[in-house]
Amino acid sequence: MTNTQEITLHWIIDPLCGWSYGALSLLQATAQQWPAQFELHSGGLFMGYSRRRIDADWHLHVRDHDARIAELTGATFGEQYREHLCRDQSVVLDSLPASAAMLALQQHSGADALAFLAAAQHAWYVDGKDISQTSVLDAVAAKLGLAADVWQEARSDAAKQLASQAINRTRQLMAQHGAQGFPSLLVQRGTEYFNVPVNRFYGEPAALVQQLTQWLQA
Template sequence: MIQLIYVADPMCSWCYGFGPELQALLEMMPDANLDIIVGGLRAYNQEVMSEEQRQTIRGHWKHVAEATGLPFAATGMTQAGFKYDTEPACRTVVATKMLADHLSPVQLLSVFRAIQHAFYAEGKDVTDLRLLSDIAVRALNETDGAESFDASSFYETLVSPLCMADTRQEFEQCQRWGIRGFPALLLVHNNALHMIASGFTKRAALVSAIEEIQKNGRLL
């Protein structure tokens, strides 16, 4: 079985752009197992976003839109006092893993994608914990095919010290692996980690990298 580790942040625009490529790869390899590790792109940032910062980030978004065709809302990051803190969105992914361990990591990607869609395509403030709870529960119930989750219970997990600590541990794991940019996709092969994507990467290149590692045990 192919074992992949996806290291990303829901509020990373190139992770948003990479989503369809990752989905296409997983559809080609339905037996692959995927672990999701959150990276903390701008975790714990408490600086209110300036107009200059907003325009700089919008420049990055324009590049992603041109490369992928994905939608970006003009209202993104325009909320009064908006702080580009990616920890809450990352923590939502961790809370999802804690509460929905009966779902496969591939199914759990639905929450990751729902946060991205809310932030980029709808321009919502996904630093809001109540909103994040609503987004996650809606995605989970759609994926699970039942009303298995409710926003109040999800919120309780989201604000728990354990969830905060687990999120920080994932950030620290990324640092130990030496991963500073997102997205990153790792392949576990022969008890070793192999980087098959560092940044936005097309599906064909991902497949070639996996095949090369499986054949020779390394990337050329």
């Protein structure tokens, strides 16, 4: 049997990626099964030159994708998201604020980065709140009961700078090991990596855990 201390599950997601939202149950199941080996990464879907304003073309694009995501994963997209946020052309898509907070919280043993990600995704995809806005993330943190000092650090400019560097490293990791798109799951065993076909397991977290268990014990 493989020593799980040698294993790391690298989940590469983006808070503003609908497929990453649909895969939340997969992340939660693997985090529950392998809490010490679970690691979150952000791919920075909307960062730098990739930041963009919501417009009619974007709305049509995500409408079709969201329907497919809901069908395959069972994810819920709320009316406030579908009818208001997705039509609000004042919103600029920016992955960095939520990504930076998530990555910073992962460095604190008493903070749950995955719980924060889930709450931020719910705020965006169900409640229709713009999580690129610090005030919205403040409300998410308050609802989770995060300690004030921990949250202040997570929302800081320094955290954003560190996150930008981490996202660059994550993109290099993806390129090196053939991971394409979000979500991606790279399982590291020592110095070796293998790319898990996450799309085969949408809506079936127990099946993913079972398959990973078999692979890790092989």
